[in-house]
Amino acid sequence: MRQMNLFSSPLPLTVGDLTRYIREMFEVDYRLQDVWVEGEVSGVTRHASGHTYFTLKDASAQISCVMWKTVAPTYGALVVHGGQVVAHGQVSVYEARGQYQLYVDRVQPKGLGDLHAQFELLKARLEAEGLFAPERKRALPEFPHCIGVVTSPTGAVIRDICNILARRWPLVEVILAPTQVQGKDAPPHIVAALDALYRRADLDLIIVARGGGSLEDLWAFNDERVARKIADSPVPVVSGVGHETDFTIADFVADLRAPTPSAAAELTTPDRQEMSSQLAALRVRLASALSDDLRARRIALQSQTRALSHLSPQARLANLRQRTDDLISQATWTVSHLLQLRRERLTGASARLDALNPLAVLQRGYAVVRRDGRLVRSVSQVSRDDRLAVRVSDGEFDVTAS
Amino acid sequence: MKKQTKTEELAFEAAFAQLEEIVGKLEAGDLALDDALALFEQGQKLAAHCSARLDEAELKVQKLSASGAVELFDLDEVP
Numbered sequence: 001m002r003q004m005n006l007f008s009s010p011l012p013l014t015v016g017d018l019t020r021y022i023r024e025m026f027e028v029d030y031r032l033q034d035v036w037v038e039g040e041v042s043g044v045t046r047h048a049s050g051h052t053y054f055t056l057k058d059a060s061a062q063i064s065c066v067m068w069k070t071v072a073p074t075y076g077a078l079v080v081h082g083g084q085v086v087a088h089g090q091v092s093v094y095e096a097r098g099q100y101q102l103y104v105d106r107v108q109p110k111g112l113g114d115l116h117a118q119f120e121l122l123k124a125r126l127e128a129e130g131l132f133a134p135e136r137k138r139a140l141p142e143f144p145h146c147i148g149v150v151t152s153p154t155g156a157v158i159r160d161i162c163n164i165l166a167r168r169w170p171l172v173e174v175i176l177a178p179t180q181v182q183g184k185d186a187p188p189h190i191v192a193a194l195d196a197l198y199r200r201a202d203l204d205l206i207i208v209a210r211g212g213g214s215l216e217d218l219w220a221f222n223d224e225r226v227a228r229k230i231a232d233s234p235v236p237v238v239s240g241v242g243h244e245t246d247f248t249i250a251d252f253v254a255d256l257r258a259p260t261p262s263a264a265a266e267l268t269t270p271d272r273q274e275m276s277s278q279l280a281a282l283r284v285r286l287a288s289a290l291s292d293d294l295r296a297r298r299i300a301l302q303s304q305t306r307a308l309s310h311l312s313p314q315a316r317l318a319n320l321r322q323r324t325d326d327l328i329s330q331a332t333w334t335v336s337h338l339l340q341l342r343r344e345r346l347t348g349a350s351a352r353l354d355a356l357n358p359l360a361v362l363q364r365g366y367a368v369v370r371r372d373g374r375l376v377r378s379v380s381q382v383s384r385d386d387r388l389a390v391r392v393s394d395g396e397f398d399v400t401a402s
Numbered sequence: 403m404k405k406q407t408k409t410e411e412l413a414f415e416a417a418f419a420q421l422e423e424i425v426g427k428l429e430a431g432d433l434a435l436d437d438a439l440a441l442f443e444q445g446q447k448l449a450a451h452c453s454a455r456l457d458e459a460e461l462k463v464q465k466l467s468a469s470g471a472v473e474l475f476d477l478d479e480v481p
Contacts, residue, residue, distance in 0.1 A: 142415065143413070143414060143415035145413065153465065153475070153480070154480060155480070158477075158480060159477055159480050162461060162463055162477050165461055166460075166461035169459075170459040170460050170461040171414055171455060171456070171459040172461065173461075173462045173463075173464070174461065174462065174463040174464065174475075175464050175465075175466060175472060176463060176464065176465045176466065176475055177466045178465060178466070193466075196466050196470055197466070199470065272456055275414075275418070275452075275456060276453075276456055278418075279418070279421075279449060279452050279453060279456070282418075282421050282422060282425055282449065283449045285425045285429065286421070286424070286425050286428065286442065286445045286446065286449065289425055289428035289429045289442075290428060290438065290439075290442040292429075292431075293428060293431055293433070293438050296431065297435060
């Protein structure tokens with residue numbers, strides 16, 4: 001415990017030690033680290049560094065305040081001389097000046113407590129009616145063609161939204177329904193802008209957007225008329241109001257709450273880069289699907305060709321051709337053999353025939369004698385002066401019997 | 403094959419979906435060769451169409467006037 005050591009020393013403290021001790025005393029009190037204080041603004045100094053210094057006071061006291069440049073742009077408008085505000089922050093000590101001060105991180109106009117109460121009341125009422133029910137939320141179209149945007153025609157919001165759409169998904173068409181987004185008249189204007197969009201048949205969804213600001217700045221989006229009009233939308237509504245930490249009734253009733261206007265543009269569109277790479281992947285798959293298909297066909301064709309050559313009649317034909325040849329030679333041999341046999345038999349037969357031929361006897365000097373065509377075998381068959389025909393081997397002649 | 407709108411008139415997502423379907427069919431195989439080749443050609447057309455849509459698109463911004471008519475909205479004139 002440094003403090004203990006600090007005070008246990010018999011030596012006097014340095015100013016620095018004492019001041020640091022005092023600062024730590026502030027900082028260990030959690031109540032002083034998260035405090036709301038109400039008062040009138042005075043002595044505002046906006047330093048070139050971007051930080052803002054001012055004093056909050058009431059009839060009986062005052063406190064120095066610092067607002068760092070990180071929050072000054074958001075709340076700076078409220079910190080004006082004479083302004084009645086409620087500031088939030090932590091109390092600590094600026095050691096160099098020996099001065100305690102409020103380090104402000106949020107500022108609201110005085111009387112905002114009422115707004116908070118209104119907000120909670122309306123929220124509870126609409127919620128009880130079921131306007132925020134999850135089953136009411138519609139899905140966004142994946143590829144919107146036409147997006148309606150309800151926002152101010154001036155300022156960064158419409159520009160940011162369009163820039164993001166142009167980068168992400170320039171295929172979409174934007175219909176801006178210009179409106180005030182701040183002030184007492186803003187709610188009816190927003191309702192009219194929504195109505196104008198609802199009359200169009202070409203919208204796929206609507207973005208309702210407003211840049212960051214104080215609770216009061218965003219108040220139009222906590223208006224019951226605006227909330228009910230959003231609930232009536234024929235197409236999905238995406239709200240992008242204020243910063244990430246701001247919640248409005250419009251957010252609850254919308255089909256989708258985007259943390260910021262830019263985020264609304266992102267959430268409602270596909271990404272061109274992403275689609276490009278998906279497209280490239282599909283192209284690769286298309287080409288390889290075809291080449292795979294062709295390869296498969298080629299392989300199938302080859303194996304069919306092989307199978308076909310096995311089944312081919314060519315082989316059987318060659319077989320049959322050979323068998324035919326065999327049969328033919330066999331037949332030829334058989335026929336010639338038979339002929340030969342016949343020929344030999346014929347020769348034998350004709351030899352035997354020759355032997356039996358009476359004419360052959362004639363060769364040997366015999367003669368055949370016929371009388372009136374009949375063979376003469378006996379002398380009794382012949383009378384004197386009969387005409388007889390004599391046949392010898394090489395011819396015939398007649399004789400007269402005597 | 404089912405009747406198809408002319409490729410040039412298809413919205414990006416419709417062309418993209420058709421392309422996905424064609425790739426799926428080709429990958430599944432089981433097609434007559436002529437059909438496969440025709441699908442491939444159609445797929446190439448669709449892919450080219452999708453690319454062109456992505457590459458050539460330019461954001462169009464219009465503003466509703468009080469009368470409900472639309473007029474071109476020039477972002478460069480936004481204050």
